[in-house]
Amino acid sequence: MSETASERISTEAVIKAARLSRLDLTPAEVARMTSQLAGMLEHFADIDALDLSAVEPMTRPYPLSNVFRQDVVVQGLDRDEVLANAPAAEEGRFRVPPIVGLDG
Amino acid sequence: MFRQSLDWTVEMTTIPSTAAAIADAVRSGVLKATDVLEAHLERIAEREGEIHAFNLVTTDEARAAASRIDADVAAGRDPGVLAGVPIAIKDNMCTRGIATTCSSKILEGWRPPYDATVVQRLAAAGAVTIGKTNLDEFAMGSSTENSAFGVTYNPRDITRVSGGSSGGSAAAVAAGFSPISIGSDTGGSIRQPAALCGVVGVKPTYGTVSRYGLVAFASSLDQVGPFSTDVRDSALVLEAISGHDPMDSTSIPQGPLSLQGVLSQGVEGLRVGRITDMPGGADPDVTERLEAAFDALQAAGAIMVDVQMPSMKYGLTAYYLIAPAEASSNLARYDGVRYGMRVNAPDTNAMYSATRSAGFGDEVKRRIMLGTYALSAGYYDAYYGKALKVRRLISEDFDRAYTKADVLLTPTSPIVAFPVGAKSDDPLAMYLCDVYTIPTNLAGHPAMSVPFGTGAFGLPVGVQIMAPTLGEQTMFRVAASLERSMIASGGG
Numbered sequence: 175m176s177e178t179a180s181e182r183i184s185t186e187a188v189i190k191a192a193r194l195s196r197l198d199l200t201p202a203e204v205a206r207m208t209s210q211l212a213g214m215l216e217h218f219a220d221i222d223a224l225d226l227s228a229v230e231p232m233t234r235p236y237p238l239s240n241v242f243r244q245d246v247v248v249q250g251l252d253r254d255e256v257l258a259n260a261p262a263a264e265e266g267r268f269r270v271p272p273i274v275g276l277d278g
Numbered sequence: 279m280f281r282q283s284l285d286w287t288v289e290m291t292t293i294p295s296t297a298a299a300i301a302d303a304v305r306s307g308v309l310k311a312t313d314v315l316e317a318h319l320e321r322i323a324e325r326e327g328e329i330h331a332f333n334l335v336t337t338d339e340a341r342a343a344a345s346r347i348d349a350d351v352a353a354g355r356d357p358g359v360l361a362g363v364p365i366a367i368k369d370n371m372c373t374r375g376i377a378t379t380c381s382s383k384i385l386e387g388w389r390p391p392y393d394a395t396v397v398q399r400l401a402a403a404g405a406v407t408i409g410k411t412n413l414d415e416f417a418m419g420s421s422t423e424n425s426a427f428g429v430t431y432n433p434r435d436i437t438r439v440s441g442g443s444s445g446g447s448a449a450a451v452a453a454g455f456s457p458i459s460i461g462s463d464t465g466g467s468i469r470q471p472a473a474l475c476g477v478v479g480v481k482p483t484y485g486t487v488s489r490y491g492l493v494a495f496a497s498s499l500d501q502v503g504p505f506s507t508d509v510r511d512s513a514l515v516l517e518a519i520s521g522h523d524p525m526d527s528t529s530i531p532q533g534p535l536s537l538q539g540v541l542s543q544g545v546e547g548l549r550v551g552r553i554t555d556m557p558g559g560a561d562p563d564v565t566e567r568l569e570a571a572f573d574a575l576q577a578a579g580a581i582m583v584d585v586q587m588p589s590m591k592y593g594l595t596a597y598y599l600i601a602p603a604e605a606s607s608n609l610a611r612y613d614g615v616r617y618g619m620r621v622n623a624p625d626t627n628a629m630y631s632a633t634r635s636a637g638f639g640d641e642v643k644r645r646i647m648l649g650t651y652a653l654s655a656g657y658y659d660a661y662y663g664k665a666l667k668v669r670r671l672i673s674e675d676f677d678r679a680y681t682k683a684d685v686l687l688t689p690t691s692p693i694v695a696f697p698v699g700a701k702s703d704d705p706l707a708m709y710l711c712d713v714y715t716i717p718t719n720l721a722g723h724p725a726m727s728v729p730f731g732t733g734a735f736g737l738p739v740g741v742q743i744m745a746p747t748l749g750e751q752t753m754f755r756v757a758a759s760l761e762r763s764m765i766a767s768g769g770g
Contacts, residue, residue: 183651191651195606196613196627197643198635207647213706214648218595218661221668231666232673234498234528235484235722236747241527255391261620268615273626 182212293317297363297457297511301404304347304362311347311362315340315406318364322408322455329431331440331449333369333379335409340364343406350404358404359518365400366450366459369410370417371502372491373397380493381425382415384637385618394491395523396460396502403518408456411446415639416609417467417495419443420711421701424641429698432475434737438695441471441711444505448475451505458515459505464496465597466690466715468503469727473690473740476729478757479505480512481715483748484722485530487516488523496604497528499597499719509728509757513537516750530748540751541758546579548752551683554584557591557713560692563733568689571730571741574763575687575756585679585686589671593717596672598709599652599665600720606649612637644705673721680746685756688714690727690740714742724750728757731769 188208192199199207253266262269293314294300303309322335350357367373370380372390379385397407414424422430422445430445432438433453440449444461448471451459461468463481472479480503487502494500504515514537521534552572560568576582614620614633621632638646652661679686691711701708718725724747727740741760745753 187651188647191647191654194654195643195646195650196610196630196634197638197646198631199643207644210644210705211648211651214598214709217706218599221592221595221664224592224664224668224671226664226667226671229667229670231663232670232720233666235673235720236528236530238485238528238530243524251391256616259388259391259617261614261618270615270626271623271629 183208183215295454295457296508297360297506298514300363300457301359301361304351304404305356307351309362311344311357311406312341314362315344315364315408318408318454318456321453325433325453326455328436329433329449329453330428331411331430331446331453331455332366332409333381333412333427333446334377336376336407339376340406340408343401347404347406358402359514360400360458361404363405363458364408364456365405366409366411366447366456367397367407368413368444368447368459368461370413370462370493370495371397371460372493373407373410376410378410378493379427380416381413381427382637382639382642383426383619384612384634387619388617390491392491395488395525396519397491399519400460405458411444411450411459413446414443415642416493416605417443417462417464418605418641418645420466420470420708421696422446422471423698423702424639426639431698432695434476435695435735438697438737439474441474441691441695443467443471445471447505448472448477448479451475451477451507457507458511460502461505462492462495462500462502463719464499464601465719466712468505469715469725469740469742470691470711472505472727473729473738473742474695476738477505477507478509478512478726478728479503480516480726481718481724482516482520482535482750483530483724485528486520486535486748486750488526488529490523490525494608496601497608498604499601501719509754509761510538510541512726513541513754535750537750537754540755543755544578545575545756545759548580548685548756549583549683550575550580550756551583551585551679551686553587553590553679553686553688555586555588555590556688559710559713560689561694561734564689564692564694564739567731567733567739568687568741571687571760574760578759578763580756580759583683585682587672587675587679587717589668589675590717592668593672593720594709594713596665596668596720597712597716598648599661600669602645602649603652603662604649606646606653609642609646641705669720672717676717676721676723676746684745684752685749686744688742688744690714690742694733694735694737694739718744723747724753726753726757728760730760730764
């Protein structure tokens with residue numbers, strides 16, 4: 175589980191990432207993606223040599239926390255205008271295909 | 279230098295080339311906003327065919343807006359500090375009822391139900407939006423070649439790229455389509471195309487301009503900013519669009535920036551830092567212009583100091599792990615349910631995958647994959663976790679450097695505008711275009727590119743001025759000084 179950046183990415187890992195990303199890739203796309211990601215990860219291995227054990231991760235540039243607003247009702251987006259953008263809508267809601275998969 | 283003389287004549291009235299001069303003339307009734315607009319629409323009609331700066335020119339809406347400005351002036355009402363100034367908006371910022379595509383097929387047909395805060399503020403200041411500019415899909419790229427709607431060509435040489443991702447916005451200003459445009463900068467997407475097209479481009483401090491209505495790419499890095507032909511116009515626009523917005527929880531709780539007043543202050547006694555261990559790779563014609571900029575500032579009374587940024591060279595790695603990681607999460611929303619296109623399938627999971635596979639282009643897929651991988655179980659610590667720590671190291675490098683220097687100077691881009699197609703097949707070579715711009719995004723600091731002469735093939739070179747958090751005033755003093763030295767040397 176502690177693979178380092180210098181080890182190249184496997185085809186299986188690319189296929190798994192595609193599934194997690196909800197992307198269908200053709201076998202040719204998987205092959206190209208594997209080679210391109212491997213090239214990038216090889217370049218990114220430059221940080222492997224750094225001793226980062228005592229460094230705190232930095233998630234955001236400007237320290238703001240607990241940003242609240244008054245708990246009052248404000249005008250939201252117009253529902254019809256929002257639903258007019260949906261590929262399918264019905265009775266004031268987004269319409270989607272069945273959620274339970276037909277494949278099992 | 280590449281400040282074109284864009285003054286031209288319409289029905290006996292000269293239209294000035296800068297936003298400041300246009301707004302003055304419109305406010306005082308010397309010029310009509312409608313005449314200003316028509317002159318720019320004419321310019322677009324002449325050259326847009328070969329440049330392709332726009333995804334959409336909003337002629338009707340612009341004419342209506344310009345007429346309202348003229349009516350205001352006629353009625354004695356002040357339309358605002360940008361009265362009648364035509365402005366082009368990068369097509370990843372929401373415009374109510376007007377298509378916003380992010381140059382992606384996946385947002386086909388989407389008309390946002392609200393305006394981005396920056397769009398609202400520009401309109402409130404009297405600006406006239408003339409269109410939505412082309413970009414690399416979802417702002418991912420450095421050349422505006424990754425657009426679903428085609429390449430934006432560089433107005434200085436139409437065989438070359440305009441830079442990216444805000445290439446359309448940079449090209450619009452460079453071609454005289456509008457004196458001002460708005461872009462977004464996640465890793466250099468305002469500054470690099472500004473440099474390649476020979477215009478001014480500013481990425482302000484993270485949190486000074488609201489991101490509300492900016493379609494998210496990498497939320498901890500994205501920031502909105504202006505393009506202009508001169509330094510003052512960028513100052514003017516930033517004053518109008520900056521300041522706290524309750525709709526953006528990362529917005530810094532303070533008023534708008536105040537910049538125009540400092541432009542004449544000069545740089546006497548300011549400490550200008552040279553990064554002695556800056557990552558290499560810049561072409562000699564580019565570094566020559568950087569040296570000329572140091573000389574010009576020294577001649578104007580600034581003090582040169584050497585600083586070290588030992589972690590700067592790791593910026594590219596940190597950025598290309600953090601930005602794709604955030605993007606993979608942000609772009610999960612394009613699933614064919616609420617907006618944009620849908621590819622029908624028997625169940626929702628199949629519909630998500632079919633829609634995303636058909637809707638996203640190659641570079642966007644690559645970044646989503648890279649980000650998903652960097653965040654996935656077993657790899658999080660090795661990639662994303664490490665990248666966040668390197669981000670801290672780079673930020674600490676800047677903190678130390680800014681105890682010795684007030685601003686730091688680097689090239690904006692390591693190279694001048696490259697030919698269309700030159701880097702299309704090598705993603706990593708494209709990423710290296712951002713080596714000097716990325717570190718400030720990681721730290722959240724302001725930085726800007728000012729045109730400073732020409733390099734190879736007579737193409738524009740930009741010098742990047744970086745400053746610490748909320749150091750915009752100092753940054754603009756240095757930019758104005760460099761601009762004055764170019765004008766004095768006959769380059770303006």
